[in-house]
Amino acid sequence: MVAVAGLLLVAALIGVNVSRGRRGQSIGMAALGLVRAPGLGVRSVAALRRARVDVDALVVRPRRTTGIVAVLVAVVVGVAMIAIAIGSRTVTLPEVAHAFLGSSTTYNDIVVRERAPRAIVAIAAGLALGAAGAIVQAQTRNPLADPDLMGVTRGATLATVLAIALGGLTSPAEYTVFALLGALIVTTLVIVLAETRGDSLIALPLIGAAVSSVLGSATAMLLLLDQTVQQSFRRWMIGGLSDGPLSTYAVPLAAIGVGLVIAMVCAPSLNTLSLGTEMAMSLGTDVRRSRIGGLLAVGLLAGAATAACGPLAFLGLIAPHTARLLVGTDHRVLLPASALIGAVALLVADVVGRSVARPAEVPAGIVFLLVGAPLFIALARRTAGTR
Structure with missing residues (x-):
């Protein structure tokens, strides 16, 4: 219940005006x-x-941003330890620490071989979607944009289902390439379509919603035509984490690592891109190169995260808004902060899902839908009120 309250508190904080009294x-x-x-x-x-x-x-950039980022890193580690401790057989935090240090053989298999890979994948996917959301919002100058609302994760999902249904691929290591291609294609399509509509703040989410709807329908049709794929990957389609050896996720984790490096390289240019194309060009930014770099990062991050965990709605929306409350608008700090908050949010959602319905499990994707839907409505109302 504490974790649920934490997620709801994050949602409430989004409505706060950062500059009030600062x-x-x-x-x-x-x-x-x-x-x-x-x-x-x-x-x-x-x-x-x-x-x-x-x-x-x-x-706006608080003075102690380095300290805030360090605290976020510590929070990620702490929540990961809690996530590892919770399961069908509860393990205490000291026992988790002893298992990692090699001083306890009793829980070594449970902690290191079974639960740690799940926590590592959660951290990586959260980092990816948090960073991707910050990049998308900066490039489009739209506070309602995120990889899922733009249809990027739906593109990765459709490509993955095609790979599974037509190619018989069964593991993230095999279908990650298809997820990456699907994410890149949809990202490019949505941004090009949105730019033809001008700088309207509402154009991109509407176009993204339309594209997402079409892709979702195509995915549903494929699943209806192939019942075997539907049964095998029904849980993956909801979005969530599963147990498995870390070697299964080697390709998605590598893609996320490359995407994060590209994202950090692009971070300085996001400060000018967030001011608009003409403004960025007048300040000497190579807009074309920056946009291509951002697109590549978003495609890699969203595609790999979707391949590893399935589609996770609203995570890329929640993380950047929360990060701005803590570190301001400088993307050199905002980007890593948003990524870390994404990791914390996914870990917390996983812990909540495994705690509220024991011994059953609520997928993290459902937890994010419950929290993210009202949050998106609140953000949309606030954006409309400021126009």
């Missing part, structure tokens, strides 16, 4: 290319740079 401007102004400068009022970034004002110093 030094600096709100996240909304930064996303629109506006900055509040002392003595100058609210001005555009370009105007302030022409006036030789240090814009970077005005972007």
Whole structure:
């Protein structure tokens, strides 16, 4: 119940105005290319740079961001230990620590061989979707964007089901390539379609919802035509974690690692891309290269996470908004913070799912749907109210 309360608290915090009572401007102004400068009022970034004002110093970024990121790392480790301890046979935290240190052989098999791989996959997938969500929101300048709402995870899901149904592939190591290709294709398609509609904040989620609906229907049709695939991968389609050796997830984990490296390389350019294409070009950003790099990172991260855990809705939406509350809008810090929060959220969802219905298990995908749906509605109402 504590974990559920924690998830609900995160949802409530999203509605808080970050700039209320704080030094600096709100996240909304930064996303629109506006900055509040002392003595100058609210001005555009370009105007302030022409006036030789240090814009970077005005972007909302708490002083102790390094400490916040360090705390998030510690939280990830702590929640992972709890996730490993909980199962059909409960293991105490000291016993988990002893198993990892090699000083206990009693629980070594349970902890190291059975439960640790699940926690590692949860951390990797959470990191991937948290980072992917931050990139998508920066590139589209849309606070409602995330890989799932844009249809990216649906593209990866459809490609994976095709690989399973037509190619007979059965493990993440085999169908990850198809998931990556599906995610990359859909990411490119949705962003191109959204850009033809201009800079409207509502265009991208609508287009993404339409694409996601079409892909979801195609996936459902394939599953209806092949009952064997439906029975074998019904749980995977809901989205969640499963037990298995870490070697099974070697390819998805490697793809996530590459995607995170690309994401961090692209992080500085996201600060200018979030201000708009014209503004980014005027500030000297290679927009084409930055967009391609971001697309590649999102495709790798969302595709690999979907291959490993199935489609997880709203995780890429929750993590970036929570990260902005903690570290501000500088993507060099926001990106790793969002990734870490994604890892914590997925671990917590997994713990909740295994705790509320013992000995049965509620998939993490259902937990995120229960929390994410009302959160998305609240964000949509807030965005509409600020237009």
